[in-house]
Each structure stands twice: as structure tokens, then as C-alpha cells.
Amino acid sequence: MNDWTKLIIEPENNIRSAMQLMDEMRSKLLIVCKNNKFISVLSIGDIQRAILSNHSLEEEINSILRNQIIIAYENDNEEEVRSLMLKHRIEAMPIVDVEDNVVDVLFWSEIFSERKERIVNNLPNIPVVIMAGGKGTRLKPITNIIPKPLIPLGEKPVLERIIDSFNEVGVKNFHLTVNYKQDMIRSYFASQPKRDYSINYFEENKPLGTAGSLHLLKGKLKETFFVTNCDILIQDDYSEILKYHKSNGNELTAVSAVKHFKIPYGTLEFGENGVLEKLKEKPEYNFFINAGMYILEPHLLDEIPENEFFHITTLMEKIMERKGKVGIFPVSEGSWMDIGQWDEYNKTSKKLGYEGINL
Secondary structure, three states: OOOHHHHEEOOOOEHHHHHHHHHHHOOOEEEEEEOOEEEEEEEHHHHHHHHHOOOOOOOEHHHHOOOOOOOEEOOOOHHHHHHHHHHHOOOEEEEEOOOOEEEEEEEHHHHOOOHHHOOOOOOOOOOEEEEEOOOOHHHOOHHHOOOHHHOEEOOEEHHHHHHHHHHOOOOOEEEEEEOOOHHHHHHHHHOOOOOOOEEEEEEOOOOOOOOHHHHHHOOOOOOOEEEEEOOEEEOOOHHHHHHHHHHOOOOEEEEEEEEEEEOOOOEEEEOHHHOEEEEEOOOEEEEEEEEEEEEEOHHHHHHOOOOOOOOHHHHHHHHHHOOOOEEEEEEOHHHEEEOOOHHHHHHHHHHOOOOOOOO
């Protein structure tokens, strides 16, 4: 990030606009300034904690800023600044002058180029279940030939990219539920060079919905585990999702992406006999959508019926009906990428720097 000035945001901006800037700049951290005077830094973690504390996305970021921020001054010794960043694992270090004007920002990725010194929040070797048995009907005609999990994103299929995203933070144990064209999936991974993770396959004998095939893992998983659809990518800190799940005492945690919608028309609200009660000019709305990634406690496998069509949303409802705890972990709109239909696939391909597929 050479032009750090593009990461500057003023404290009067709202949380939603901060998330949008993070997505646009592909950064998880912003520099908060007023008239170039340093005020604080804002991380995606700050925003996630604010949302979980019921802050509105329309609130000013000024209301959620941390007071204690480590900074450096322009006359500080460079080696001392480097040591400070190492000690506190600081991703971005603002450099200010004696009048608190920001003169530079040092980024971990630029100061410490060695891979071994990167900030990586490792997961324990937690199991990851990938639901890879669907027919991918929205991606026809290509899914008439290859299964959806093997549709390429660049030089790798989306399934391998999902596995890589977990493997990079320490996961070695993957479980795939498969059905449609499963031989092609098995053959692809069998033909790959030696890897440092294992894949176990569990075969559905018929389509079982978004959670029905989890009954195949009863007795196989004894610990907390991730579940993810095979047509989404989440670019966020998985260890933070797990930390939230554990600290909140959830039985199930669903990752939720913020979606912002603008209505390009004036809207009318009316009551009895068509009497106008309220009008809004081009309103905007925020929603938290189901992103297709979850963390589950192993006892939930006992609540999934055997060999029956069963959605994970039904499992959520069952948990809530018996007063169990289902949590939501928010991620930004740009952190969630979908390949489940062609327009979203092409958007994701373009975002990652690959060519899409024109049909």
C-alpha cells in the first residue's frame, strides 16, 4: 500500500462507509484523521465488535474508535519503530510530526517481507467440512460437464481455493460431502502433487440440502468444526470467527455478510384506504445475509435426521426453539465472494484478477 492517503477517513463518516472503503482499498485497516491530524486507526475487528454490540451501520465511526493507539514520530529511530511493530504485531504504524499531522504510514507487509514474519493468526487443527455434493444448476451448462466445486478461478478450482484458505492458517483435516460427479472431484485431488493436508470423502446417495449430509459425520467429529458451502470464499480472519464462537458460548455461529441496497425510486408507505403516511426519497437499506460459512459444535450432529433433506437454516430454527444459542459473525460485503451464479462468478473472478467466463 504505497498511497496510504487513500486509507484516510474522517471521524464523521459512518460505519457503513468505512466498510465500503476497506473493501474498495482491499484493506482491513483505515487511518482516522481530521484535517490531517491523527485521531486513531479503525480495523475491521473494531467494526465487527461494534456490530456485535448493536451499533448501527449509520453511526459515526467516532463512536467506536479506540483511545489507546500506538504511533511513532517522524524523528524516531527506524529500528526502534520496527521493534515496536514486531513486539505489538502492528499491521500499520502511523508516523506523525510534533503537531500530530500524519506524515507517513508503515505497513507490516512492506517492512517485513519475509513470509515467516507475516502476521498470521493460526487456527488449531480444526476440522473443516465442505458441502460439495450439489448439482450447481445455476451454473449450467458448464456443470453439465464438470461439478461446481471444480469450476476454475484462475488456475485452480474454487474448491481448492477454499481448502487453501484454511490450510494457510494451519488446517490439515478436511471432510468433503460429495454426490454429483464425485469421481471427478476425487480424481482431481488424487492427481495433485503431495500436500500437507488430508481429505476424507462422505458420499450422499441423494441430494440432502445444505445440512442433511452432515449426518454422515456422526461419530466422526468430536470437536468444534467449520462448515462451508463450496461456492463461496470468505476473506476474513477465521481465528477471530472461532474466538467469537467460543467466547460467546454459541452452539452454531453463522458468518453474515453486510449487503447494502439503494432503491432508485421514492417509496410510499400508506395505511387504511390508501392514506399516505410516509414517503422516502431513494432510501437505502442494510441487511445481514447468510454467507454460507458456519461453526458448529459436534453435538449438533445428533439433531440432523438421517438420510433426509435438511437445511442448515432448519437446524438454526431447532436450536432457537429449544433456547439454544445461535450467533452471527459479520463480515464486510467485499469479504464475501460468491460463485454460485454466473454474474457473481464473473464479479469474483474480476476481483481476484482472473478472467471470467462469457456464455
